Ligand SMILES: Nc1nc2c(ncn2[C@@H]2O[C@H](COP(=O)(O)OP(=O)(O)OP(=O)(O)O)[C@@H](O)[C@H]2O)c(=O)[nH]1
């Protein structure tokens with residue numbers, strides 16, 4: 426998909442679904458794809474609603490797939506406008522469009538998930554008649570199957586704020602994401618103070634002021650050291666699970682005035698695409714199934730608990746705002762239920 430090649434997704438009991446990711450397609454590839462029959466367009470419900478293409482279907486799952494029927498005037502420019510929200514404000518969409526029920530609904534849902542895993546916009550043309558390399562839905566699920574995660578290596582890692590630390594790296598056969606845990610101090614038998622930190626290249630490395638990630642990361646290490654012992658999980662869930670490029674697309678939409686929640690929806694993603702089952706699995710592999718959790722986000726507590734970890738205490742983890750992240754923090758409080 427990243428190379429712009431078509432793929433076929435097969436869900437058991439459904440017709441095979443052959444598709445081409447719009448982001449990596451070009452006019453020539455598009456013309457070759459489904460040349461005789463024409464192609465439909467597959468979007469997420471959130472993206473389709475943004476474009477007002479869902480005929481007011483009540484409260485559908487934002488991640489559910491929506492299929493738009495081919496019309497003779499579909500071309501690369503139109504496919505790009507359907508896929509990419511960047512130009513929504515500049516070029517209003519001209520129809521008419523007709524949405525139809527996806528012929529392979531489970532394969533279509535898996536396709537949207539695969540785009541997110543690949544870091545691409547979740548939008549495809551569908552309908553190619555030649556079956557391509559076949560990907561089974563189970564193959565896509567395996568990328569996010571936390572039970573397949575294992576400890577790969579552990580080593581001593583003194584860090585500036587905690588000299589007595591050890592790094593533990595995890596990986597699974599299917600996923601390229603290499604998650605790590607920094608174990609600070611040694612167990613004294615009490616539940617560790619734990620922080621789930623999701624990767625944020627802009628905040629963690631470049632010192633971005635748009636979010637609170639960098640200061641939260643520093644403060645977490647300090648708090649764990651002060652508590653005596655604990656674990657920082659550094660989860661490779663950049664952009665709340667949508668990847669760096671898609672997060673930066675969300676930033677570009679924020680430059681147009683949308684908040685962090687609406688930016689994700691306009692792109693066609695869930696507001697938070699993270700799976701905290703990965704964190705639960707890492708804690709279980711470290712032998713820590715009872716934890717004190719540093720967070721303001723009730724979804725992290727719920728996600729760990731649902732995956733079998735007992736959160737004995739939630740420890741607030743708020744830091745002072747700056748002029749650039751005030752709105753971001755207010756959105757967390759007002760729209761995503763953060764207890765700030
Ligand atoms: N999609 C998207 N992701 C963002 C944005 N701003 C920050 N992020 C990502 O959000 C994640 C940071 O979330 P966390 O620090 O875990 O914070 P949280 O879920 O709000 O919860 P706590 O800090 O634990 O209260 C990182 O992966 C960032 O890259 C944004 O505007 N859009």
Ligand SMILES: [Zn+2]
Nearest residue numbers: 625628636638
């Ligand atoms: Zn950040």
